[in-house]
Amino acid sequence: MDYIKKFSEIDSNDLAEVGEKNAAIGEMFSHLRTKGVLIPNGFALTAAAYTYFVSCNHLETALAELMKKLDRKEYVNLSEIGKQARNLLMAGRMTNELGMSIIGAYDAMFEDGIQEVAVRSSATSAHLPEVSFAGLHESYLNIRGSYALLYAVKQCFASLYTDRAIKYREEHGIDHDKVFLSVGVQEMIRSDIGCSGIGFTPEPESAFPDVLHISGIWGLGVDAVQAKLNPDEFLVSKSALEQGSTAILQKNLGSKAQMMVYADESDEVNSTMCTTTP
Structure with missing residues (x-):
């Protein structure tokens, strides 16, 4: 599977793979740099990386069962359901294949892992562009080093189940298992x-x-x-x-x-x- 895409390889046609945010960054990187616009370099973990992580940790059923318990009238248990879902994802193990793909891309692009980066969530689903996931998921700044990067990626994965994101999907009739999380890793600018x-x-x-x-x-x-x-x-x-x-x-x-x-x-x-x- 193609888990990593450089920004130079991404444009608006890759919305389903990398989400709205990363597709926009890739579009700018590919088409505006030649016009003198400085776009920080980086790469995206595709939605396939997220689904691979969930599959390897056998989380599909557990997450689906949690969402069935959600109170869809008053949302009185929203915070608890969201917390449990995030904990499931954070407890998941980053496989060697996925972890080395991320670290390899980071080391190759940013001088052996010494560059501070922003790690940014970019959700995607078949419902785009009819809906917008802006502001629903987490991003992390000033991340440096392989361990910190992998941990931040998992935090982004887990943020697919923030309380706001869960309620937004419920209100718009979007199946929770039909939304995926791409992650952008981009050079931090001082x-x-x-x-x-x-x-x-x-x-x-x-x-x-x-x-x-x-x-x-x-x-x-x-x-x-x-x-x-x-x-x-x-x-x-x-x-x-x-x-x-x-x-x-x-x-x-x-x-x-x-x-x-x-x-x-x-x-x-x-x-x-x-x-x-x-």
């Missing part, structure tokens, strides 16, 4: 010593195709994605950019009161991230 941001095209509120919405904060982008900080925001006209005219339609400078950075290796902290004032 935005903690600079800035990070989000770009939307078209602008999400108006859906006007000519307007690009850009927001940014100092440091890592986690706080922006989770809407914990007030970012700088810009509305930009794409047609004005193409014509060389003044393109900023509107701007709002946020307070950006805090920034998330890597914790110092000498710090006695449990997390690899810390928050400070810029």
Whole structure:
């Protein structure tokens, strides 16, 4: 089975194999780098890797039986069912074949396993693109080394059964065993010593195709994605950019009161991230 695909081998036609997020990254990597857009390198574990992991650990029946116990009216046992499902996946053994495929791809791409990477969930199912799994599953930053990478991959697998993901599938009539988890492994960019941001095209509120919405904060982008900080925001006209005219339609400078950075290796902290004032 093809468990690993480099971003350079992925485009929008691979949605079923690598999910919406990884397909989009692969599309950008394949088509925008030639235009001077810098896309961090990486690879994706395909949905086949997830199904192989589940099969090797004989989890299909156990997960299906758990989902049958879910209270589908009041969801009073949602947290307990979700926790048990995640524990089943985390207790699963990473086989030598799958583990060595992941480590081999990591070592070959990132100089023998010393590169910090982001490990990102990218769910896929036959229901795409009718539904969106954005924000339902976990991603992990600043992962370095083979052991940490394999553990983060398992955490992503387990996040297919977050409480939010389970309820979302129930509300949209999606069978739990028909959704699979791809994992993206991508070079971390040191935005903690600079800035990070989000770009939307078209602008999400108006859906006007000519307007690009850009927001940014100092440091890592986690706080922006989770809407914990007030970012700088810009509305930009794409047609004005193409014509060389003044393109900023509107701007709002946020307070950006805090920034998330890597914790110092000498710090006695449990997390690899810390928050400070810029």
